Amino acid sequence: MIKVGIVGGTGYTGVELLRLLSRHHDVTIQAVTSRKEAGMKVSEMFPSLRGFVDVAFSTPEEADLKSCDVVFFATPHGVAMAQAPELLAAGVKVIDLAADFRLKDPAEFQKWYAMEHTCPDLLAEAVYGLAEVNRDAIAGARLIGMAGCYPTSVQLGLLPLLENGKALIETQTLIADCKSGVSGAGRKAEVGTLFAEAGDNFKAYGVKGHRHLPEIMQGLSAIHGAPVALTFVPHLTPLIRGIHSTLYARIRPEGRETDFQKLFEERYAGEPFVDVMPAGSTPETRSVRGSNMVRIAVHRPGNGDLLVILVVEDNLVKGASGQAVQVMNLMFGLPERQGLDVVPLLP
Amino acid sequence: MIKVGIVGGTGYTGVELLRLLSRHHDVTIQAVTSRKEAGMKVSEMFPSLRGFVDVAFSTPEEADLKSCDVVFFATPHGVAMAQAPELLAAGVKVIDLAADFRLKDPAEFQKWYAMEHTCPDLLAEAVYGLAEVNRDAIAGARLIGMAGCYPTSVQLGLLPLLENGKALIETQTLIADCKSGVSGAGRKAEVGTLFAEAGDNFKAYGVKGHRHLPEIMQGLSAIHGAPVALTFVPHLTPLIRGIHSTLYARIRPEGRETDFQKLFEERYAGEPFVDVMPAGSTPETRSVRGSNMVRIAVHRPGNGDLLVILVVEDNLVKGASGQAVQVMNLMFGLPERQGLDVVPLLP
Amino acid sequence: MIKVGIVGGTGYTGVELLRLLSRHHDVTIQAVTSRKEAGMKVSEMFPSLRGFVDVAFSTPEEADLKSCDVVFFATPHGVAMAQAPELLAAGVKVIDLAADFRLKDPAEFQKWYAMEHTCPDLLAEAVYGLAEVNRDAIAGARLIGMAGCYPTSVQLGLLPLLENGKALIETQTLIADCKSGVSGAGRKAEVGTLFAEAGDNFKAYGVKGHRHLPEIMQGLSAIHGAPVALTFVPHLTPLIRGIHSTLYARIRPEGRETDFQKLFEERYAGEPFVDVMPAGSTPETRSVRGSNMVRIAVHRPGNGDLLVILVVEDNLVKGASGQAVQVMNLMFGLPERQGLDVVPLLP
Amino acid sequence: MIKVGIVGGTGYTGVELLRLLSRHHDVTIQAVTSRKEAGMKVSEMFPSLRGFVDVAFSTPEEADLKSCDVVFFATPHGVAMAQAPELLAAGVKVIDLAADFRLKDPAEFQKWYAMEHTCPDLLAEAVYGLAEVNRDAIAGARLIGMAGCYPTSVQLGLLPLLENGKALIETQTLIADCKSGVSGAGRKAEVGTLFAEAGDNFKAYGVKGHRHLPEIMQGLSAIHGAPVALTFVPHLTPLIRGIHSTLYARIRPEGRETDFQKLFEERYAGEPFVDVMPAGSTPETRSVRGSNMVRIAVHRPGNGDLLVILVVEDNLVKGASGQAVQVMNLMFGLPERQGLDVVPLLP
Structure with a gap:
């Protein structure tokens, strides 16, 4: 079982990750962090998860993210780049759903996101998370900047x-x-x-x-x-x-x-x-x-x-959390559709 | 022409007052206050008013509300009771769309709105703004607490x-x-x-x-x-x-x-x-x-x-701003339908 | 594998049955009937099913419903009672999502649905499809009138x-x-x-x-x-x-x-x-x-x-098609949650 | 007062014409036709008009459209061209909100609307109802094909x-x-x-x-x-x-x-x-x-x-009924904004 951590579980990409990962057979959700909501059950904020996700929000400190196999960042821009170096150093794979590792040029990042990039060296290593283009590179990567919606x-x-x-x-x-x-x-x-x-x-x-x-x-x-x-x-x-x-x-x-x-x-x-x-x-x-x-x-x-x-x-799925699970599957050698075999809801 | 002031013009009841009053033949909109947006044209925030309302937001100080005939409060609870005594003393009629003058018992007000009532003496005088019940009292009033939606x-x-x-x-x-x-x-x-x-x-x-x-x-x-x-x-x-x-x-x-x-x-x-x-x-x-x-x-x-x-x-109309215009018409002896002869929009 | 037939697959309860049954591990969708759309792929009408349901609509005649283990009626009122006797005689279980087998009194049925009931004898046998009330009776039934929404x-x-x-x-x-x-x-x-x-x-x-x-x-x-x-x-x-x-x-x-x-x-x-x-x-x-x-x-x-x-x-789920699958699970001795372990979609 | 007839008052452009014309000071609504709903009050179908429009639907025969000054067609394509010649001959101006008089080339009309044009001679006379382009021609016209939305x-x-x-x-x-x-x-x-x-x-x-x-x-x-x-x-x-x-x-x-x-x-x-x-x-x-x-x-x-x-x-307004009223104003020498001085509804 892959031990998964989610940083920032209170937004839409967070709850969507939880929807998908809670039914993924090869995954254990080890921690979902939210400094503000620490202690509250995730399913209290999102009752749709009652019966599916039993975990509570924890502070980043409590979460022990370094013991995870992979950490997803479903956070505002700027959070992942602050935490990624330490996690990577601990051998944890990192998948950022925000924009920290999308643009290759740190000057471009600074221009559009109005903050300095704090680990430009990792930009070169980061693989752009669009499986249809970068499947092989993703499979071998330890840091992914997910494609935007x-x-x-x-x-x-x-x-x-x-x-x-x-x-x-x-x-x-x-x-x-x-x-x-x-x-x-x-x-x-x-x-x-x-x-x-x-x-x-x-x-x-x-x-x-x-x-x-x-x-x-x-x-x-x-x-x-x-x-x-x-x-x-x-x-x-x-x-x-x-x-x-x-x-x-x-x-x-x-x-x-x-x-x-x-x-x-x-x-x-x-x-x-x-x-x-x-x-x-x-x-x-x-x-x-x-x-x-x-x-x-x-x-x-x-x-x-x-x-x-x-x-x-x-x-929220192919444009964010679903594609992130697809990328995780590739990174861990799992079948690409694992956990994503969901029939669209119509009407 | 009745000189009208509106305190708090950036919310839905404010823009709705402006929609109705801008076509009211007996009214001049003298001031719309918003401390935060002072200087901005009202129609810049609400482009639906372009061509109909030419006034800009002003600070309460600039607005000279005491020179108005009537002031509407389209504000959060607590604002009207802070300003009403001074306006009434200056001979200005006051119509509060918030809850400051609805409940007759100041203790009840404090219980439900979590603030002390600062002019409980005015509560006795204030007329509850529901024309179908209080038509005559409204016509003679100088302070109205509009009925809630x-x-x-x-x-x-x-x-x-x-x-x-x-x-x-x-x-x-x-x-x-x-x-x-x-x-x-x-x-x-x-x-x-x-x-x-x-x-x-x-x-x-x-x-x-x-x-x-x-x-x-x-x-x-x-x-x-x-x-x-x-x-x-x-x-x-x-x-x-x-x-x-x-x-x-x-x-x-x-x-x-x-x-x-x-x-x-x-x-x-x-x-x-x-x-x-x-x-x-x-x-x-x-x-x-x-x-x-x-x-x-x-x-x-x-x-x-x-x-x-x-x-x-x-x-927003009978539950708020339209009813407030109806009440204003009564207070100033105008035909009750003045400015309110609007066909509903369907579909 | 349970062989399933669906009569009337062009409505919302039909497509919802297909969404759920296409991921149900113990079921084969043998036929989906629609006289009007016969020959058209189900996924052409409902592209959400592309890649999940490969079957085409067939006429009732082509469908050979008697070879199914169970037939769902996702039809207007009156259709199931016309076909149920023959299917039951052939040993096929019948689950009606319409109202034909809900009311026990044929006179009541006629009063509310403006048609005579054509098999009142089956009304006595039919079990009301509300598992929380009738779980045991459902497990032993061959004819179910599903509870309304x-x-x-x-x-x-x-x-x-x-x-x-x-x-x-x-x-x-x-x-x-x-x-x-x-x-x-x-x-x-x-x-x-x-x-x-x-x-x-x-x-x-x-x-x-x-x-x-x-x-x-x-x-x-x-x-x-x-x-x-x-x-x-x-x-x-x-x-x-x-x-x-x-x-x-x-x-x-x-x-x-x-x-x-x-x-x-x-x-x-x-x-x-x-x-x-x-x-x-x-x-x-x-x-x-x-x-x-x-x-x-x-x-x-x-x-x-x-x-x-x-x-x-x-x-459309607990009020119709999901509950029908729940009932089918009970009728065939399957775990009650089979095929229904779906996390709600929020937002 | 301009006597107005509306053919086809049961659709959205019909009810929208009624909303606008009922407040237009120079207009009397003489007839609203609907063969299917003849006898029913217009305000029974559209309760938004209660208190504003008192007329009932009439059959085209009862309506005596020839006594109107202008007739609006708020009908499916093909209706106006069947009735326009007779109305024009009687001196009635015609404003068609459908497509009968938009395209100048009858072959193009037939290609796109799958029906033969029954009065191609009138196509040359008809003025395209887009005031910003054809203001003068509209003012002198007796037949208008309103611009589409x-x-x-x-x-x-x-x-x-x-x-x-x-x-x-x-x-x-x-x-x-x-x-x-x-x-x-x-x-x-x-x-x-x-x-x-x-x-x-x-x-x-x-x-x-x-x-x-x-x-x-x-x-x-x-x-x-x-x-x-x-x-x-x-x-x-x-x-x-x-x-x-x-x-x-x-x-x-x-x-x-x-x-x-x-x-x-x-x-x-x-x-x-x-x-x-x-x-x-x-x-x-x-x-x-x-x-x-x-x-x-x-x-x-x-x-x-x-x-x-x-x-x-x-x-429904500038794309249909409002523009038709604008065009009517031009045709009758009225101020162009008459009856159209409506503040947009926001929110």
Whole structure:
């Protein structure tokens, strides 16, 4: 049994980790930390876990995280980088669901997250937690910076078009028009995400610049092997869970004869969590609710030169905690679907 | 033109006052105070008011509230009682939408609101702002404690049964099973009313005791002329605006022959904002969305001894700001519907 | 492996059966019938099932339901009673999720469902599918009329108070104020349950009489061993899944010394799917979303003579398909939790 | 007083016309037709209108529409073209909210609406009901084909960039990523727009081709004076009212020095219902809820070559019934804001 610690169990990615790990047959939840709620049963804060998770929140000191095999950080940005060096030194693997180990360039991190990176040396070692791109590296890693929710959907939607220097599409004019449910903002007391503010309402935000943009650009450029540029417009939509990314890519003359449906189907044929829908489909976010699946549809309206790629994911599962469990499975040599064989909840 | 000041314009009752008063032909909005947002245009915080309200938030000092004819307090509990004495002394009428002047007994106030009442002498003078009960007293008042959102719906639903010592129903076993939209909790940063918490979710709260219970009991007892007891169970339902109160009353033997439909219709025949629906109706909250109307339906299932009364209101209008404008109209001798002739928004 | 047939797989209870049964280790889904959609893959209608359910809809004729071990009817009222006799004669067990075998009196059935009962003889044999009441009878049955969604929550909320002629509460003045999510109305094209009608809206319905009332009265009377009378007021609330029942019961003088919290805890101590919450709790519908669990809280406001019992369930799981799987487990001697060990989805 | 008839008063655009016209000081509602509901009071179907609209539905025969000054068609496609010739011949002005008189080419109409156009001669006469483009023509017209909901937002968002042959942006690669609330689908019994289907769900639809695409292309081409091509991807989002269009336009070299914020502000300076937001804004759909206002924000991320224009409107008001009242005002020489001076409902 893998001994698991969770730092920061009071947010949505924390409770989602607990939902999934509590049914994972190879895992023991050894500690869930929250300095503020120490002593309270986790299931008192989240009654959905009554009967499934018996552990109480503990302080980081009590938690003895160094005795864990792996520690997940479901914390605000900046927490993981403060604790990771000591845990790694003790032989504990670290999976950070926040942004501390996503961006390779510490200057970029500082620019977007407004804090200095305290262990830039670990950035080089950290593996980006997107299994469909980095499966082998993840398997051998001891430190993972999990892919963000938007970046996961955008990268998986463009991956087959860009990989390995492909010249099928224009790489400097990509557009990602993304729509996220409100849980993506986390379980923080804020006016903007109140029910009476975000309900029956739709808006764009972060058009001037969003933290996920450099992550997406870094990821796509790495996939492509050359710089890729993209305009990213995120929107807030009144659903609880779910991201729908609508991606626009201009087909280059070299790509005009491509069977894009086939390209996507073949690329993802062996992927356990990427489902290429039949031609003409329009995937719904609820078709992946509660599951680690991503569903993708490829459109070429009027058989013209613009590709429209539709991607849906559950931002808390494939966009966060589910993907983190997938990565853990890889790190410990377990079957990739272990603990993630959950049928989406529809309706 | 009546010169109006609004203290606390950044919450839902504040913006709702502005929506209504900005179209009220006899009113000038002289000042909207917010110490925190002083200098910001009101319409910058609430873009729905662009083109309708040109005023900026001001500090209380700048606002010169003493030059107003009337000041509305759309503030947390405790603010109005601190400022009312000075305003009243300057000849300004005061309408408090919070609870400072609702409960007649300062000890009760202290028990439920956890603060000492600083001007208990004014409690005796203050008139309870429920026009259907206190129309004449309101017209002559200079200080109003507006009825709360739940209490308005419960009192209007039971008024015809209890008024003036009527013996139609048992008065010690009343039940009010009430459901409120989330805006009732205000525009405060809190986890419990986040979209991802309150959305797609339903729960009771405050079963042990809710601040509106003593207000309802005081109001009903005053209406009846004798003590009335009631069990109050509020629930949070995922709508933005709206309260639906389902009221249960046992018919006394003396009441069995009563035509309750007729009783309600006659009682409310002249009321501009109370609509008794045809027999058999089940009113919807959206049928009053954005309006000052209350709709009531009276049921007697199986022609038995239990009355079931259904009441809907918009908690921000008849349950708060609309009713406050109605009260202002009465205080200044204006037609009661002035500024409130708004068709509900459906769908 | 138990060979399972599902008649009527295009509604919400159908897709919910498929969600649960597709992960049930002792079951093979042999056929899902839909005359209208015959030939279409089930996962084409419900993409959430892609990768989990590979079967296509078949006509009843193709389906060869007589070769199944058990057939679930997730159909409109009237379908099961037409097909059950033949299936039972062929040795197939039948579990009806509709109302055909709920009411024991065919005249009552005809009154509420506006159709004659075509096999009244089977009504006597049919066992009411509420495991917490009828566990042993279910285990030996070949025909089950599953409990309705509202009746499940109301009966489980009152069971400990009424069982075996207990005299703790008044049995003629019970009130069930129930609130249901919109999926309870089924996946039928109707104006009243459109998003733009039922969204941001709350209303009562069926106050004059609802089909679940005779079922609740029959069930409670059977539990009590004497007639029980109840006023039932259902409401439609804008959530997808979930029922919240608020039950009101007057305590009899004989019941005043009872420790009701303890009574409920002891009664349900061994029940796998009934969770009595700690004293003072207010259970949320989302705490059981997607799961077969019912959560109950017992309140006695002001330590008076009125009990307020709060019950939450997922209407599509414990209120329908999950409970049907629970019943199937009992009928086939399987562990009761088999296939139902699902953590609720929160948020 | 203008005598108004409404054909088809049972849908959302019908009830919205009634909401607005019932408070319009220069209008008498003479008839609201519905063959199916003839005899029923309009306010019985829509209780929100109780006290505001006293008329009952009538059959078209009873309605004597020829005695009206103007008749609105709030009907399915095909109804207006059947009745318009006779009404026009009788001197009645006609405003069609459906698509019968939008497309100039009858072959295009037939292609997209699957019915032959029965009065193609009137197509040439009909004026496209988008006041910001056709104000003068509308004022002199007797037949209007109102602009559709999506087309209104897209055309207003691009108008300042394209008018009169401007060469600021590329005109063949425009993208309109649009998101609509569910009321846009109308008040029709359909599975896809049920609360339990469209709630907590987000999806694209009509990617292969949507009826509003030819209307948008025709409109933009007319504005520009040369063919304009656009990719249109509509999405369904779980809100009741509201459209958010996110428009993407490549800046041509000739346009690079343009101050786009100023361009938009100047173009719309005199428009009563178009609000250009301050630079950097992200307009919310709720900021126009219930009002005829459109709000627009212009972004140029990273000061690059892609313009991102955000447009919000209430699809039932500016996207349908409100704009129809605006057009009626123009046709009858009334102030354009008459009856439309409504503050948006927020929250």
